[in-house]
Amino acid sequence: MRLPSSLSFLVDKAIACEDGAVFLAELAATLAADGVPLAGGALTQLAPHPIIERRTFLWRADTGKVIEALGLAGPADADDVHVARNWLAALGAGVQVDFAGAPSDGAMLAWTASRQFSQAESDLLRQVARFAAAPLALLANRSTLVELLTTYLGRRSAAQVLAGRLRREPGETIRAGLLYADLRGFTELSEVSDAKDVVAALDAWFDRIAGAVHAFGGEVLKFIGDGVLAIFPIGERNAASACDAALRAVGAARAGMNHLNRARAAQGMPTLSFGTALHLGEMLWGNIGTADRLDFTAIGPAVNLVSRLEGLCRPLGHTVLVSGIFAAHTKQPLFELGEHKLRGITAPCKVFALP
Incomplete structure (x- = not known):
């Protein structure tokens, strides 16, 4: 059986994404190819950084662009999470679904549409959340490594270490x-x-x-x-x-x-x-x-x-x-x-x- 484009992306290509912004944009594009009428999406990830605690990537369908909001150290339900939810509510008709867990679990993946999701679309988004768990974990580990090396070695030296x-x-x-x-x-x-x-x-x-x-x-x-x-x-x-x-x-x-x-x-x-x-x-x-x-x-x-x-x-x-x-x-x-x-x-x- 042929997998939907979004699931194929998560299985075959997602691990090559360089950061959360690229991951969210490409995943949203494949969901659109599967016929899901998305208006916007958000991905919030914990950030291993001395100052920044979370990174929130916000995508909108009308432009295809992703912007980033940074959350400073604070409780798990801090303002940057609210920013994502308010962003999605403004783009859609109040239809919002969170699929990949709470921010305390390391990631929150959420979508909104201009109409109610059908049962088939909701089922696909739940499958996407399951398939996204592994590449998101890998992306988080890669981000942790980059941030730790940059924090202790500086940008120039960290890049050389990462290059082997x-x-x-x-x-x-x-x-x-x-x-x-x-x-x-x-x-x-x-x-x-x-x-x-x-x-x-x-x-x-x-x-x-x-x-x-x-x-x-x-x-x-x-x-x-x-x-x-x-x-x-x-x-x-x-x-x-x-x-x-x-x-x-x-x-x-x-x-x-x-x-x-x-x-x-x-x-x-x-x-x-x-x-x-x-x-x-x-x-x-x-x-x-x-x-x-x-x-x-x-x-x-x-x-x-x-x-x-x-x-x-x-x-x-x-x-x-x-x-x-x-x-x-x-x-x-x-x-x-x-x-x-x-x-x-x-x-x-x-x-x-x-x-």
Whole structure:
């Protein structure tokens, strides 16, 4: 007996869907091919993410498009589930059927139509729910793996691990604007503060600097103690755009830290300061370590220079220093501090600072 298109899709092709949006759109298309008069559909899945608890994908028949609504941490019947139900009610004539369990079970698959479902259509949708359980579970496991790797390794490294890069190898050469930032006085802070207060201060600092980097299209490669190494890759944008983005990120981080320090001062807590260096160059990003314990690491002269340049912030009395190569690719007003010898680097570096 020939299976309906929707069941054939779930048996043969659903496991290849890259995410919930693709799964919902393709499943809805096959149900339409089976003659089910859908007006809209919704798929809600639990999300293994530090901030997001659920993802809800919403599909409408008149456009064939899927949009995504994110639900932050909260109870299982939180607003994002209500969003799905309200969306479906608005599209249909109040006809709504939930088939794949409650959100607490990991998924909710729901449909609406402009008229009452016939008995045959309802039976098919129930069969679809049964057949959808396995590919939805696989999709959830795949999503969990991606989110965990991205959370702990970052987007660039996670993509390489998922692609099977599990051996020591040179990796990729990246040309980018490099940002290295380091929290000042962290050792002293650790000596006089409780451990939980130190961790809270670190988290607040990383929120400001990493949040600013991401806001302007950069990538955090490594958290190094209380320091951060980030890049603004050159590829889709040119060197000037990458450098300007890095400078805007620094400005945003400084504003965020000023706001944080006002709050800390009001609570009688010590304020936090940081130094930042910006450079432009190439680095090698790849797997380094032992045969069975690897880490993605950035190496190369550009990485060495930007970290050594940041070490001049305190001696020169500036919180942001810029290399001559970086300065040549931006129109932002800078003033020159002369050439300086950097520890371990042969050639002196021309150094600039923000006004």
